[in-house]
Amino acid sequence: MAETLxxxxxxxxxxxxxxxxxxxxxxxxxxALMIDNRLVEDVQLKLRPDHFHEPAHGRIFEAILKLAExxxxxxxxxxxxxxxxxxxxxxxxxxxxxxxxxxxxxxxxGARDFAAQIYDLALLRALxxxxxxxxxxxxDTSESVDPKSQIEAAEVALYRVAEEGGExxxxxxxxxxxxxxxxxxxxxxxxxxxxxxxTTGLESVNAKIGGLHSSDLLILAxxxxxxxxxxxxxxxxxxxxxxxxxxxxGIPDEKSIGAAVAFFSLEMSADQLATRILSxxxxxxxxxxxxxxxxxxxxxxxxxxxxELENLPLYIDDTPGLTIAALRTRARRLKxxxxxxxxxxxxxxxxxxxxxxxxxxxxxxxxxxxxxxxxLAKELGVPVMALSQLSRQVESREDKRPQLSDLRESGSIEQxxxxxLFVFREEYYVASREPKRPGEGDDAxxxxxxxxxxxxxxxxxxxxxxxxxxxxxxxxxxxKLKFEAKITKFSDLAEDDYRN
Numbered sequence: 001m002a003e004t005l006x007x008x009x010x011x012x013x014x015x016x017x018x019x020x021x022x023x024x025x026x027x028x029x030x031x032a033l034m035i036d037n038r039l040v041e042d043v044q045l046k047l048r049p050d051h052f053h054e055p056a057h058g059r060i061f062e063a064i065l066k067l068a069e070x071x072x073x074x075x076x077x078x079x080x081x082x083x084x085x086x087x088x089x090x091x092x093x094x095x096x097x098x099x100x101x102x103x104x105x106x107x108x109x110g111a112r113d114f115a116a117q118i119y120d121l122a123l124l125r126a127l128x129x130x131x132x133x134x135x136x137x138x139x140d141t142s143e144s145v146d147p148k149s150q151i152e153a154a155e156v157a158l159y160r161v162a163e164e165g166g167e168x169x170x171x172x173x174x175x176x177x178x179x180x181x182x183x184x185x186x187x188x189x190x191x192x193x194x195x196x197x198x199t200t201g202l203e204s205v206n207a208k209i210g211g212l213h214s215s216d217l218l219i220l221a222x223x224x225x226x227x228x229x230x231x232x233x234x235x236x237x238x239x240x241x242x243x244x245x246x247x248x249x250g251i252p253d254e255k256s257i258g259a260a261v262a263f264f265s266l267e268m269s270a271d272q273l274a275t276r277i278l279s280x281x282x283x284x285x286x287x288x289x290x291x292x293x294x295x296x297x298x299x300x301x302x303x304x305x306x307x308e309l310e311n312l313p314l315y316i317d318d319t320p321g322l323t324i325a326a327l328r329t330r331a332r333r334l335k336x337x338x339x340x341x342x343x344x345x346x347x348x349x350x351x352x353x354x355x356x357x358x359x360x361x362x363x364x365x366x367x368x369x370x371x372x373x374x375x376l377a378k379e380l381g382v383p384v385m386a387l388s389q390l391s392r393q394v395e396s397r398e399d400k401r402p403q404l405s406d407l408r409e410s411g412s413i414e415q416x417x418x419x420x421l422f423v424f425r426e427e428y429y430v431a432s433r434e435p436k437r438p439g440e441g442d443d444a445x446x447x448x449x450x451x452x453x454x455x456x457x458x459x460x461x462x463x464x465x466x467x468x469x470x471x472x473x474x475x476x477x478x479x480k481l482k483f484e485a486k487i488t489k490f491s492d493l494a495e496d497d498y499r500n
Contacts, residue, residue, distance in 0.1 A: 466481055
């Protein structure tokens, strides 16, 4: 028997209780901070001014932080000029209230505990705010009723509470934004490869785009057979492997250019993706792996590669038919539980929208999906790479190189993307137009045509172009890569390998 739904209390009943707070703990913490400024370092990473229930206390805390950042002493004397005209503080006793806060030195012992309690109470207040909004929206039937979107919105709000302690976390001062920019520049400097984001593992690509930037939506597109999934798998592996290497070298995760990766594979199963990565790392073709056509030496290489990959922070979700809402839910969970720093979606056209489009407009649905992926990138603060199909109009042109107009089904993909990358392999098209092999009795033109094809094939064999068609962070252009089809591996092209 299905469980009956419980009727929730009306918003008025919820709001009747006072919000959880402890003003005494706030006062004690501020007093301790002014007595011993060294305590600021212990609490400033977790605690923000808006976590204080008493607004005046929040402003005093912010003033203490500002003085500490300038390496100035923060005490009632140095803080007094900053609060001469503060009306709210006058109600508490005026600037002399600052001196009252330092009256008891007992708070010095429990400063960290007070900070933890202030933070926890702020989370509870934020949680109550989310709960009130949920109740208000659920009981309001004046607008069109859409429970699924309300659930998704509530989940987003709850995620923000879990990650940031409330809605206010999304608002940053220019000073905070500047510090984040400087940290990115420092990471690029320390990486030695001018990578400010997550590394692709391909030096030539990193040099062109600077890595995969936080909060960016990257579209990796190409026609079937170009190697989109292979390149995405290579990049995902390289990012996860770099994180492991940096950890072994004692580099903290926040300064690493590697990342734990969530790979949402809507087309291939998890074991197929694993086979590709094993193939790439062991040097054995994926076809031979599947067919079991390997020697004892090959198997030893395979076992070694498998052992190295056992603890790789690469998480594969191969659930078919995911909606954009479900994908975002799973990504948030992985961010919270596994600390992922990079998301790959293979591929965008296999995702489903919310189903609200009554006329079945696929273009509108794709627009919703691309916007959802961009929102996810910003919400989690990680790069999201979505693979995309291209329309068949590419095949009708003499020059088969993709263009932005070839992005299938919606111009919103181009609009929402911070970067659009196209994978193009001339070899694929040259191989498909092989002329009839000449034999005895064939005329000279047949031999010439096949010889010309052989030269074209030699010039294109094992080469790939990564076309940067759009970039909000830098220049567009092309990067030449080497592609080993048997083991589906992309790598940097040595200078000697460049061919005209």
